[in-house]
Amino acid sequence: MNVIGTATDSRDVIQPARHARISELTGGIPLVALPALVAIVRSMLAAWQFMWALSIAIFFGCKWETWVAARSAGVRPSAARSLGYLLLWPGMDARGFLSANKQSAGPSAKNWATASLKTLSGCCLLWLAAQRAAHGNGSLAVGWIGMIGLILTLHFGAFDLMALVWQAVGVAAEPIMRSPMLSTSLSEFWGKRWNLGFRQLTHGLVFQPARKRFGTSAATLLAFLASGLIHDLVISFPAGGGYGLPTAYFFLQGVGALAQRSRLAARLGIGTAFRGWLFTLAFTAGPVFWLFHPRFVRVVMLPFFAWIGSI
Numbered sequence: 001m002n003v004i005g006t007a008t009d010s011r012d013v014i015q016p017a018r019h020a021r022i023s024e025l026t027g028g029i030p031l032v033a034l035p036a037l038v039a040i041v042r043s044m045l046a047a048w049q050f051m052w053a054l055s056i057a058i059f060f061g062c063k064w065e066t067w068v069a070a071r072s073a074g075v076r077p078s079a080a081r082s083l084g085y086l087l088l089w090p091g092m093d094a095r096g097f098l099s100a101n102k103q104s105a106g107p108s109a110k111n112w113a114t115a116s117l118k119t120l121s122g123c124c125l126l127w128l129a130a131q132r133a134a135h136g137n138g139s140l141a142v143g144w145i146g147m148i149g150l151i152l153t154l155h156f157g158a159f160d161l162m163a164l165v166w167q168a169v170g171v172a173a174e175p176i177m178r179s180p181m182l183s184t185s186l187s188e189f190w191g192k193r194w195n196l197g198f199r200q201l202t203h204g205l206v207f208q209p210a211r212k213r214f215g216t217s218a219a220t221l222l223a224f225l226a227s228g229l230i231h232d233l234v235i236s237f238p239a240g241g242g243y244g245l246p247t248a249y250f251f252l253q254g255v256g257a258l259a260q261r262s263r264l265a266a267r268l269g270i271g272t273a274f275r276g277w278l279f280t281l282a283f284t285a286g287p288v289f290w291l292f293h294p295r296f297v298r299v300v301m302l303p304f305f306a307w308i309g310s311i
Contacts, residue, residue, distance in 0.1 A: 027068030031061030035233075048304035051238035058234065062092060062201055069204075070094035081171075089166065089173060090159050092200040096172055107164040115160035122152025126308070133302050134309025143297035146305040155195065184276035186257040186283055190224075202227055217258055224254030235296050242293035249290040256283040 034057035042050050063086050070077075077085070077098035085097050129146030156177050166173035176197045183189035191199060206226045210219035228247030236242045260279060265271045270279040292301075 027065040027072075030064045031058070034058070034061045046303060047238050047240070047300045048307070051234060051300050051304075054238065055234045058230070059090075060086070066092050066094040066201070066204070067098075070098050075099055084166070084171075089162060091173065091176055091197045092204075093174075093196075096174075097166075099172075105167070107167045111164055112161075115157060115164060118152055119157030119161065122149045122154070122157050125149025126153055126305075130305045130309035132309075133306040138298065138302045138306075140294060140297055143301045143305070144292075147292060147297070147301055182277075183280050184272050184274075185260050186253055186280050187260070189280050189284060190253060190257070198227070220257060221251070221254040224250045224257075231291065235292065235300075239293075239296040239299045241295040241299070245290040245293045249287055252287060252290075253283060 035054055038050070038053045038057045041053075045053060067082065067086060073095060075095055075098050077100065081098055081100070085094060089097060091097060125145055126149035129142050129149060132142045133146065160175045160177065163173045163175045174196070176195055178193045178196065180189055180193040183193050191203075202223045207219045207223040210222045214222070225247065228250030231246035231250065232243060235246050236244070256279075259265055260271050260276070269275045
């Protein structure tokens with residue numbers, strides 16, 4: 001009886017572990033397969049088309065992986081909530097979004113007005129750059145105006161409006177941009193305020209596993225390094241040049257984040273308040289030309305803006 005009982009108990013332990021491994025495999029397949037399919041047809045696409053196709057492929061691969069992980073953790077969303085998460089929400093906090101018991105208070109009129117204003121402002125800058133590019137002005141300045149407009153339109157504007165729509169129906173969907181210019185440290189900027197959808201992804205897939213094995217400092221650098229490699233893939237690869245610059249940019253952010261936590265930083269007062277804000281601004285904005293390097297602007301973004309302007 002003891003032998004039979006032990007065998008049964010072992011099977012009870014092995015089955016969930018086996019299901020978890022199967023879920024990990026099925027969750028990761030689209031993340032590899034979708035970008036690979038896009039890479040196969042690269043020669044048929046313009047550089048900007050390839051960039052968007054690759055970005056979308058990686059995005060939906062990540063969405064699927066986080067959805068499968070949430071399901072494996074016991075979250076059981078409705079079909080409508082799952083489709084909403086996969087297709088109509090840019091965030092990567094699958095458990096928070098999919099949990100039916102996590103409700104949100106409705107947004108205020110101020111929230112709607114602010115998000116709408118940011119969307120409109122971004123569209124104006126995007127339209128200005130598109131018109132200039134379509135009429136032969138292919139300067140880097142025009143490219144940067146367009147990129148700022150695009151970020152305002154999508155990340156600060158349209159994605160904010162999507163969050164408000166979900167909040168209005170009771171879903172806990174927090175905006176992925178949370179006033180990043182108020183950050184007084186790099187850890188606050190990248191961890192709590194800038195593009196939290198991407199942060200949630202790297203935190204869960206890279207930082208947490210690495211911290212258990214290598215400690216917080218190494219995990220921080222590895223998470224930033226992974227971010228850099230992904231950005232190199234969707235920025236430098238379509239541009240056909242500038243390889244390593246986005247990775248160097250994000251690795252520098254990791255070094256700066258660790259430096260800002262040091263005893264020397266505490267003595268210099270660059271970890272909080274105004275000095276911390278200046279330090280954060282210098283580290284994020286100063287080397288931003290490594291991230292969106294000139295070849296990317298000229299080869300990918302300016303032709304994209306010119307296409308918009310020709311529509």
